[in-house]
Amino acid sequence: MTTRPEAEQRSLVLPVERRAEGDTTTVSGYAATFGDVADIGGYFKEVLARGAFTKTLQKADVRAFFDHDRGRVLGRTTAGTLRLQEDAKGLAVEIDLPDTSDGRDIRTLIERGDISGMSFGFVVLRQEWDESGEIPLRTILEVELREVSIVSEPAYDGTSIALRSLDSARKEKRRQNFTAAAYRLRMKTNLDLRIRSKA
Secondary structure: OOOOOOOEEEEEEOOOEEEEEOOEEEEEEEEEEOOOOEEEOOOEEEEEOOOOOHHHHHHOOOEEEEOOEEEEEEEEHHHOOEEEEEOOOEEEEEEEOOOOHHHHHHHHHHHHOOOOEEEEEEEEEEEEEEOOOOOOEEEEEEEEEEEEEEEOOOOOEOHHHHHHHHHHHHHHHHHHHHHHHHHHHHHHHHHHHHHHHHO
C-alpha cells in the first residue's frame, strides 16, 4: 500500500505590493522563486526547479489564505480573485483582496510595511536528492500546489516531512545499490562457471 505524500509549506520574504483600481485592492508578489537555495533548518538545502508548477497550475483550484488559516480565505483561482502564473522568476501571485475585516487589515499592514512575505502549501510529486556535498540538496521538480498565503511571519514548515522523504530516498538508493551488487555478483559467477566449463 502506498501512502500519499504529506503537505509542506515554504515562505519567501520578498516585497508584497499593493495597488488600488476603483473599488478593488490587489496585492501581488512571489510565493516561490526558482533557483534560490534555501537552508531548511540546517538539515538540508532545497531549491525549486523551473517548471515545478507547470502541471499543477493547469488543473488546480487554489485558494489564497492569510497565514495558512483555511478559515481566512482571501481569494480563489476558480472565482478569478486569485491569479497564479509561473514565470521565469517563480510563482507570481495576484490577489484581489475582499472587503472583509481580514482584507482591510491586510491592506493596512502592507501599507505600513508590517507584512513582507508570501508562502505556499504543496505536496512534492517529483524530487531529486544530491548527497555529494556536506549537506544534502533537495531539488523539487514538480509539486501539487495546495494553497498560497500572505503571511505575517514567514517560516519553514514541513521539515520533518521532507526529512522522511530524504530517508526514503536513501533507502531506495541502498536498495538499488544492493540490487546492482547482486546483479554484478551473478554476472561474475556466470562468467566464472563458463570459464571453468571451457577449462
